[in-house]
Amino acid sequence: MAKPDGVMRRITILGSTGSIGESTLSLLEYAAAKGETAFEIEALTANRNVAKLAEQARKFRPKYVAIADAGLKQDLVDATGDLDVETGAGEEAVIDAAARNADWVMAAIVGAAGLQPTLTAAKRGADIALANKECLVCAGDVVTAAIREAGGALLPVDSEHNAIFQVFDFDRPHRISKLILTASGGPFRTWSEDDMAAATPAQAVAHPNWSMGAKISVDSATMMNKGLELIEAAHIFPIDHKHIDILVHPQSVIHSMVEYVDGSVLAQLGSPDMRTPIASTLAWPDRTPSPSAKLDLVETGKLTFEAPDIERFPAIRLAREAVAGGGAMPGMLNAANEVGVAAFLSDRIKFLDIAAITEQVLEVASRHKTNAVLTTLEEAIAADAEARRLAEEAVVARAAA
Numbered sequence: 001m002a003k004p005d006g007v008m009r010r011i012t013i014l015g016s017t018g019s020i021g022e023s024t025l026s027l028l029e030y031a032a033a034k035g036e037t038a039f040e041i042e043a044l045t046a047n048r049n050v051a052k053l054a055e056q057a058r059k060f061r062p063k064y065v066a067i068a069d070a071g072l073k074q075d076l077v078d079a080t081g082d083l084d085v086e087t088g089a090g091e092e093a094v095i096d097a098a099a100r101n102a103d104w105v106m107a108a109i110v111g112a113a114g115l116q117p118t119l120t121a122a123k124r125g126a127d128i129a130l131a132n133k134e135c136l137v138c139a140g141d142v143v144t145a146a147i148r149e150a151g152g153a154l155l156p157v158d159s160e161h162n163a164i165f166q167v168f169d170f171d172r173p174h175r176i177s178k179l180i181l182t183a184s185g186g187p188f189r190t191w192s193e194d195d196m197a198a199a200t201p202a203q204a205v206a207h208p209n210w211s212m213g214a215k216i217s218v219d220s221a222t223m224m225n226k227g228l229e230l231i232e233a234a235h236i237f238p239i240d241h242k243h244i245d246i247l248v249h250p251q252s253v254i255h256s257m258v259e260y261v262d263g264s265v266l267a268q269l270g271s272p273d274m275r276t277p278i279a280s281t282l283a284w285p286d287r288t289p290s291p292s293a294k295l296d297l298v299e300t301g302k303l304t305f306e307a308p309d310i311e312r313f314p315a316i317r318l319a320r321e322a323v324a325g326g327g328a329m330p331g332m333l334n335a336a337n338e339v340g341v342a343a344f345l346s347d348r349i350k351f352l353d354i355a356a357i358t359e360q361v362l363e364v365a366s367r368h369k370t371n372a373v374l375t376t377l378e379e380a381i382a383a384d385a386e387a388r389r390l391a392e393e394a395v396v397a398r399a400a401a
Contacts (some may be wrong), residue, residue: 008038009283012097012126014117015043015108017211019156020131024106025060027282027290034289041225043097045109045117050074054079061085066093070112087342095120104282106157106213107132110215111338112384114317125150129281131157133228134338140235140333141381155281156236160229162277163268164237164256173238180257180265181229182249183308184208186220189250193312199319199351201344208250218341222354223308228337229318230329234323241323246316248306253295260357271295314355318362327374328383329365335387336361343395350398357394361387 011028015021021044029041043064046053050072057065066088067076073089077381080087088096091113098105098117105121106129107114114132119139122128123146130136135143147154156162160181187206188196205217219225226246234241241369247257252272259265271278271293279290310317315337322333340354349357365387374380 008040009104010040010042010102011104011106011282012043012045012100012102012121013041013106013108014045014094014098014114014121015047015106015110015131016056016355017046017049018037018108018110020108020274020278021046024108024278024282027275027279027288028060029358030291031282031288036283036288042102043100045094045097047113048111050075050079051322057085058082064088064097067099067127068094068109084139088389091116099124102126104129106395107135108157110134110213112138112381115139115377115380118197119146122146122358123154125152127153127155127281127284129155129157129278131278133158133225133232134334136230136232136235138384139374139377140231140330141374142380144235153284154236155284156232157274157277157281158229158232159252159270159272159274159277160256161233161236162196162280164233164258166268166280167258168237169258169260170238175261176258177241177261178243178245178259178261179233179237179239180247181226181233181246182247182252182254182256183223183226183304184220185248185250185308186223188221188312189248191312193352196312197350197352204344204351214345215341217336218344218354219337220336221351222315222337223313224315224319224337224358227315227322228310228334230316230319231323241320246308248308249303251303253297253300253303269295314359318355318359321366322362324353325366328379329362331374331380332365332387333362333372335360335384336391339388339391340397343399348399349395351396353398357391357398360394361390364390 013021041060041062044062045066047068064086070090075085098120105126107118108131112134118135204213204221207217254267257267273292275290276292322329336358340357343349
């Protein structure tokens with residue numbers, strides 16, 4: 001549903017009060033200041049942050065705002081009562097926001113909660129700017145089929161997939177030999193396993209390069225984020241997961257690479273700022289200005305690379321096992337990891353327990369007879385629920401040990 005240059009684009013942001021949502025709104029504000037006015041906002045949604053959602057509504061004048069927590073309905077009504085805006089509350093209200101007539105939808109709701117709204121937007125043919133890893137990890141076959149059948153576009157927002165998207169030859173995918181996902185290595189890249197065993201939540205969320213939410217920051221610390229990105233890439237790009245490599249690149253300047261059969265390697269470079277990949281999807285296939293700092297290679301000085309340490313960061317191995325297993329296994333991997341991360345952030349388990357619990361759940365999943373392809377969202381939701389139950393049991397057992 002790509003729009004010709006200069007034609008008004010209607011925008012919905014699912015998860016507007018998170019870091020990706022706020023960055024998207026800041027880009028719209030910047031574009032308007034530069035005279036780029038071909039955007040209007042249809043809907044904004046948030047999980048529980050009524051105050052910030054109301055502030056955004058006052059500033060950007062969407063037609064509809066929704067809060068996922070149904071108990072906050074009156075708070076949202078009171079906070080926006082003087083505005084000409086429709087309001088909604090509860091999970092169905094967020095789905096309603098996704099169903100509204102926007103051409104471009106930013107899917108930035110964290111976790112499995114983003115599945116149904118994203119699928120709703122996909123089924124009506126919207127271009128999906130995907131910042132939610134879980135949509136493809138848990139139900140990639142279902143989501144990509146919906147986008148394809150409705151005629152929309154899947155526009156990856158993760159810096160790694162966005163980089164590949166910009167240099168991937170979709171007309172000749174058979175001429176590509178492999179994809180190379182780069183990773184910063186996270187805050188514990190040089191830590192010993194003993195040091196990581198004693199890591200605190202505050203240390204785990206202190207990412208060296210990127211400003212992100214707590215959950216994704218912990219995923220970076222375990223390197224599960226890179227495992228989830230590998231699974232995502234296998235759904236986004238027509239290439240076998242066996243031909244997707246991971247390379248640690250601490251400077252986060254090269255965001256990923258595509259290797260072609262002739263030996264050419266094409267890379268996308270930029271400063272570590274999420275506004276750059278968001279901007280590239282916002283105006284796609286056009287370009288729009290961004291306030292991101294321009295890359296200065298002289299100032300950067302050097303770019304270094306190293307192989308990931310699978311022994312200290314087993315999450316990468318677990319993700320490869322999950323994508324190879326197919327069916328429900330990637331979704332169960334994701335759900336178990338979400339439970340583990342939440343338990344770690346609330347001081348119920350230790351840092352290394354996250355991967356251990358995820359592996360324990362994956363071992364159960366591997367014994368199940370799963371479909372080679374998930375065909376319905378219900379199948380994905382059922383697998384997610386089972387994995388969460390198993391993971392929570394494992395958390396309780398470790399907390400009591």
